[in-house]
Amino acid sequence: MEPPKNRKNQISIELTDDVAEGIYSNLAIITHSNSEFVIDFVRMMPGVPKAKVKARIVLTPQHAKRLLRALGENVMKFEAVHGLIQDSMQPDDFPPIDFGGPPTQA
Numbered sequence: 001m002e003p004p005k006n007r008k009n010q011i012s013i014e015l016t017d018d019v020a021e022g023i024y025s026n027l028a029i030i031t032h033s034n035s036e037f038v039i040d041f042v043r044m045m046p047g048v049p050k051a052k053v054k055a056r057i058v059l060t061p062q063h064a065k066r067l068l069r070a071l072g073e074n075v076m077k078f079e080a081v082h083g084l085i086q087d088s089m090q091p092d093d094f095p096p097i098d099f100g101g102p103p104t105q106a
Contacts, residue, residue: 024043041055
């Protein structure tokens with residue numbers, strides 16, 4: 001018996017219990033080079049001047065663009081059901097970010 005054609009290209013993805021719990025992040029810092037995009041997910045707490053990167057994802061430029069498209073589509077679907085997402089934070093609301101390394105020089 002032949003497998004159904006729609007299952008031919010399916011990928012089986014395993015989600016372990018610890019990963020399924022997720023990691024809360026309220027700040028993402030995105031940097032890139034000519035070959036990769038790096039997204040650091042940070043959890044900032046009110047009144048605490050120091051925050052830690054909780055997860056880092058490294059993507060190829062092609063995958064970063066696919067992620068951008070997928071996020072855009074999902075935000076549109078969410079807003080169609082739940083209404084417009086209000087972005088209350090402005091860039092000036094965030095304190096300057098210091099990664100603790102030596103200062104850069106040109």
